Amino acid sequence: MSAAEARLLTLRGVSRRFADAPALEALDLDLRRGEFLSLIGPSGCGKSTALRLIAGLIAPTSGAIEWAGGARPEIGFVFQTPTLMPWADVRTNVFLPLRLEGRSWRKARARVEAALERVGLADRARAYPRELSGGMAMRVSIARALVSEPSVLLMDEPFAALDEITRFRLNDDLARIVRDSATSVVFVTHSIFESVYLSSRVAVFSQAPGRIVETLAIDAPQPRDPDFRLSPLFSLYARRLADALNRTEGAP
Amino acid sequence: MTAPAPRARLRDYVLPLVVFALALGVWEFAVRFWRIEPFVLPAPSAICASLVADWPILSAALRVTLATTAKALALATAGGVGLALVFAQSRWIERAFLPFAIVLQVTPVIAIAPLLLIWLDQETAVLVCAFLVAFFPILANTAMGLASTDRGLVELFTLYRASRWRTLTRLKLPAALPYFLNGLRIGGGLALIGAIVAELAAGAAGKGAGLAFRIAEAGYRLNIPRMFAALALVSLAGLAIYGTLALVSRLALRRWHESALHPDA
Numbered sequence: 045m046s047a048a049e050a051r052l053l054t055l056r057g058v059s060r061r062f063a064d065a066p067a068l069e070a071l072d073l074d075l076r077r078g079e080f081l082s083l084i085g086p087s088g089c090g091k092s093t094a095l096r097l098i099a100g101l102i103a104p105t106s107g108a109i110e111w112a113g114g115a116r117p118e119i120g121f122v123f124q125t126p127t128l129m130p131w132a133d134v135r136t137n138v139f140l141p142l143r144l145e146g147r148s149w150r151k152a153r154a155r156v157e158a159a160l161e162r163v164g165l166a167d168r169a170r171a172y173p174r175e176l177s178g179g180m181a182m183r184v185s186i187a188r189a190l191v192s193e194p195s196v197l198l199m200d201e202p203f204a205a206l207d208e209i210t211r212f213r214l215n216d217d218l219a220r221i222v223r224d225s226a227t228s229v230v231f232v233t234h235s236i237f238e239s240v241y242l243s244s245r246v247a248v249f250s251q252a253p254g255r256i257v258e259t260l261a262i263d264a265p266q267p268r269d270p271d272f273r274l275s276p277l278f279s280l281y282a283r284r285l286a287d288a289l290n291r292t293e294g295a296p
Numbered sequence: 297m298t299a300p301a302p303r304a305r306l307r308d309y310v311l312p313l314v315v316f317a318l319a320l321g322v323w324e325f326a327v328r329f330w331r332i333e334p335f336v337l338p339a340p341s342a343i344c345a346s347l348v349a350d351w352p353i354l355s356a357a358l359r360v361t362l363a364t365t366a367k368a369l370a371l372a373t374a375g376g377v378g379l380a381l382v383f384a385q386s387r388w389i390e391r392a393f394l395p396f397a398i399v400l401q402v403t404p405v406i407a408i409a410p411l412l413l414i415w416l417d418q419e420t421a422v423l424v425c426a427f428l429v430a431f432f433p434i435l436a437n438t439a440m441g442l443a444s445t446d447r448g449l450v451e452l453f454t455l456y457r458a459s460r461w462r463t464l465t466r467l468k469l470p471a472a473l474p475y476f477l478n479g480l481r482i483g484g485g486l487a488l489i490g491a492i493v494a495e496l497a498a499g500a501a502g503k504g505a506g507l508a509f510r511i512a513e514a515g516y517r518l519n520i521p522r523m524f525a526a527l528a529l530v531s532l533a534g535l536a537i538y539g540t541l542a543l544v545s546r547l548a549l550r551r552w553h554e555s556a557l558h559p560d561a
């Protein structure tokens with residue numbers, strides 16, 4: 045498979061302005077099939093905007109977003125906030141993507157339960173969003189994104205609200221899910237360690253308006269396991285990424 | 297901050313009742329002590345006696361007024377929600393028709409009533425008046441609820457390519473429910489006021505005589521105890537409508553909406 049063939053998504057010179065302030069400027073980015081791509085950069089540099097552009101929720105002011113094969117594939121999106129329906133319990137929220145596909149609860153039930161199991165919330169299926177902690181709500185939102193088994197997963201700081209242990213566990217789960225299902229992921233994070241651990245590539249954004257100033261390939265063997273966190277290779281990449289980030293923070 | 301449950305119950309339910317009973321006692325005592333004439337201020341006991349004696353007339357009037365209120369509220373709900381849905385489909389339609397609704401809202405119903413009484417038969421005119429005042433809060437609240445659906449959820453539905461219809465039924469309507477119920481509660485009280493005002497303006501007797509007509513009639517005849525009895529029934533009807541709609545709202549929003557939650561739940 046050549047590099048061109050493997051490419052799933054291409055953004056060429058994509059810019060987006062809000063009112064009169066540019067949020068993203070001339071963004072060039074590609075996503076390969078089965079790849080785990082992280083976006084990292086200072087707050088307000090346009091990472092969430094980039095995800096929303098990719099998902100087709102907003103249109104670029106200029107530039108082109110092209111999917112291999114023409115049409116946008118099915119996407120799972122984890123927003124920066126949980127974005128749950130407050131009138132529906134946890135399992136109904138997770139069921140939503142399947143319901144919108146026209147599936148009955150009877151047929152979808154097993155998948156909803158499996159998705160909740162994955163994020164460790166099987167026992168809270170009947171709870172309502174207001175009864176959940178922030179981290180739990182976020183995990184429900186992750187289960188909802190996974191339940192339809194999308195071929196592309198866009199995640200906007202999904203683990204930011206979680207404690208370290210849960211975060212590590214979900215990192216491992218996510219790595220496994222992605223490996224097993226050949227899902228392509230675009231993952232926004234502020235954590236250097238998380239992005240090195242999970243990614244095949246990390247794109248570093250500049251200060252607003254965002255551009256990609258550096259792309260770092262993490263050439264470590266897949267699948268990654270917890271030992272990788274302790275390896276010299278991991279430290280090496282973490283150091284390199286931190287340097288790249290420092291350069292952008294320093295730049296005007 | 298949280299008072300123990302029995303104390304809270306005492307404060308929330310028992311205390312108002314005790315104070316109300318005390319006020320009635322003071323009133324009764326004052327009327328007897330100073331020998332106030334019944335046509336100036338009847339004692340609570342006299343009002344109760346009138347309520348019992350005049351029950352056939354008063355209960356018929358109560359039924360008329362309540363029926364008008366209920367019909368008006370039903371029509372206002374259908375109309376208000378319907379128009380809010382139409383407004384939600386297109387900003388153009390909203391811009392075109394909202395001014396009419398606002399003009400009807402800001403014009404006092406008492407000023408419209410005489411005109412309606414010329415155009416329509418009395419029963420319909422009263423109904424239309426009650427409808428007009430109840431309609432706007434339901435429309436305005438529902439429209440606001442439909443418009444303030446969580447942007448993120450709207451995007452989520454877009455992402456999953458949900459149809460307009462699905463987005464409406466599964467997202468916008470549930471999201472608007474608390475707003476609608478709030479409008480309904482306001483509209484319920486206003487429908488009663490509208491009905492009373494229109495009955496007063498109509499002023500005619502007949503089989504359609506409501507509570508307001510009985511109040512006016514008793515006033516002309518200086519039958520002040522009956523006037524008070526009818527007034528008490530109007531208040532009770534208002535309380536009952538408010539209580540029912542508040543209960544409906546509480547039950548519907550029990551699980552999810554902050555306004556329906558007990559403070560220490």
Ligand SMILES: Nc1ncnc2c1ncn2[C@@H]1O[C@H](COP(=O)(O)OP(=O)(O)OP(=O)(O)O)[C@@H](O)[C@H]1O
Binds near residue numbers: 062087
């Ligand atoms: N809907 C919007 N309307 C106006 N401005 C917006 C909108 N969405 C984003 N912006 C602006 O675009 C810029 C980029 O925002 P974005 O949310 O993409 O940043 P981010 O990189 O995700 O930041 P963070 O790491 O804090 O989440 C910000 O200056 C923000 O104010």
Ligand SMILES: [Mg+2]
Binds near residue numbers: 093
């Ligand atoms: Mg963001």
